[in-house]
Amino acid sequence: MTTPISPTNKGLGHFDRDLPASEIAALRWNLLREDLVLPTAVLYRDKLFNNQQWMRRFTDAYNVRLAPHGKTSMSPRLFQLQLEAGAWGITLATAHQVLAAYQHGIRRVLMANQLVGRPNMAVLSRLLRDPQFEFYCLIDSAAGADHLGSFFSAQNQSLNVLIELGVPNGRAGARTDDQLSDVLTALDRNPTLRLCGVEVYEGVLDNEPAIRQFLKHAVAVTRRLLSENRFAQKPILTGAGSAWFDLVAEEFTAANLADTVEIVLRPGCYLTHDAGSYERAHQRMCQTNPIARTLQPGLQTALHLWAYVQSIPEPTRAIIGLGRRDAAFDSGLPIPALHYRPGSGSTETSPAPAHWEVTKLMDQHAYLTIDPADDLRIGDMLAFDICHPCLTFDKWRTIPILDADYNVIDLAQTFF
């Protein structure tokens, strides 16, 4: 299924009528030639490729599978890149996201979430009529298992489930042995549910010792369920958001379950990376993880927001046409990265001085602190690094993909 690109979408160049994404490159837009209406979000092909290969080498080294979390981008074009680089499947968070991915060709989905509610189950029931569609979701309670069992047995369909384990004060997931036993008992009375593995999201914890302990617990539970022959197939043991996937790879492979389980990592942000918490996490793992340390260059920020300087009302303040409508702001404000003066004839951008700083983001504006001596003018173009890919992607329906010369060579659509 392809959805034509509407000229109404923001951040694109000029065209008159809906076009397939495949025809956008032929318009030969160039960012520095001012062919795009700003603000815009752009992806850099070469950096996407670097990050994709980095993660392939990382997961290959550990001999684990990759199911990148698709909620980050919700972009089938990027899912395709991830699958081309060997990803085992795509992780998603909601029934809607699974539907959107399926409609764009994704056929193996790990929904790292409970599937709750009749219309949401109905979405999956319809997709599961396709025998090519492989799907897993989570259960963490007897009540949830009974709801699923009742719905899917009425459809004469079986459903693959993973048990989610959780931690006290965390998100979903069975915390205690009693909760786990309740789930197992509910599985016994709902034979339509096929137990296919164990899932954790370690990202609700914030320190390495606690995360390692939680991961060891997941290994122990998996080992126990294996010994009890609880699994309907070679089980999946899965964890890992974008900040701690190195620990998950280390702990899950150190358990020496290799031949009896399929280990699946689910980071989503590595493909674009960022200049905030994920860059800090990356620096940590490049110092401490034996594989990450050897993989150079590391992950690179592959997503920029470009905007115009629209007002310089005070010597130390520039107002930029970029706001909360365009950029994540929950984990750090956008960081000035590049400066370009349109009409200068140059095909090069300059690095933004380190003292330029976004101090406030409103719905449609950013406050940029500058020095009175800086050569910054109204109409100049600035590129910004971002600090949370997920909440940036969902601000954009179409994101141009650029080559190293800032030519638009492709387009990533999103389906939030």
Added chain:
Amino acid sequence: MTTPISPTNKGLGHFDRDLPASEIAALRWNLLREDLVLPTAVLYRDKLFNNQQWMRRFTDAYNVRLAPHGKTSMSPRLFQLQLEAGAWGITLATAHQVLAAYQHGIRRVLMANQLVGRPNMAVLSRLLRDPQFEFYCLIDSAAGADHLGSFFSAQNQSLNVLIELGVPNGRAGARTDDQLSDVLTALDRNPTLRLCGVEVYEGVLDNEPAIRQFLKHAVAVTRRLLSENRFAQKPILTGAGSAWFDLVAEEFTAANLADTVEIVLRPGCYLTHDAGSYERAHQRMCQTNPIARTLQPGLQTALHLWAYVQSIPEPTRAIIGLGRRDAAFDSGLPIPALHYRPGSGSTETSPAPAHWEVTKLMDQHAYLTIDPADDLRIGDMLAFDICHPCLTFDKWRTIPILDADYNVIDLAQTFF
């Protein structure tokens, strides 16, 4: 121009192929009958109507014009409601937003922002070829005026501009008499720019005395420019976000410029209202503004987010399938409003207990604090009030509009 509704959009019921929005009502979805995939955002028709009429009576009482800020919803369906209730035009923030609005029939736009950058000017230049299209944008610097003048004179087009006034440490806008003089001089040398008024955004200030002083300054500048015959037409004097529009109405009408200027207010959030800062602002104005005090009932929250309880892993914690992908979180977290148990056969919802509280919002999940004795179950449906309409609307491409019985009778598309 109509854009068909894709079954890929989130928060809708089941359908197989793209449909015009006008055909959605015929599907006869009902929220309480669980016809919608959750989470979803919904608008309540009766409350939209209440708010629309409230604002009409308010602006009529002051004999001022309304150009609601369309950036809030970016929904042509809602723009249409606003125009039907007598709005003079639609305010917008960016060239992209103006394009999207124009393509959906909007023909009078106040762009409460500088128009900067060649591709952005080109968008407007193309729209201005339509003689039915009336457009105003802001200038606050000589450099900005020169850019606009140079571009539009090369197109043999004139451009309507308002001078934006600003405050120290604020956003854009001329702060000083020198800055204002520079702008006026630039206007003199750019005759293609038609000076049509004066603009302020008082919302960068946070207290009544400072706002009143700023508004008085805008009146004084307008009076001076009137006396100097600076305006190319009966000038527009415009201000007002959603929090302080009562003060703007008071100050601008108190100036007794009535026959010589057109006063235009630009609040955007009144149509859906919220349960956060705008509700607090509304309570203030209902106590202090002589017109607002008489208009009962006041503004009502017309937008809810509905989601399922997906896990209750601890006696005091429920995990809800609603996150930063669905709701604004920059001005307060979503507030539980209604509770409904599917399958109960009831056609009524219950108010959420006051002690239910969202304490954390992740990308796709909310943490809800409950009491162990509460009758809350996995699969229950909850409605949440929101605290910032703008950053909630931009999470949704289609928003069902419901009647009082929770039937989907219409659909608002958004074009962010």
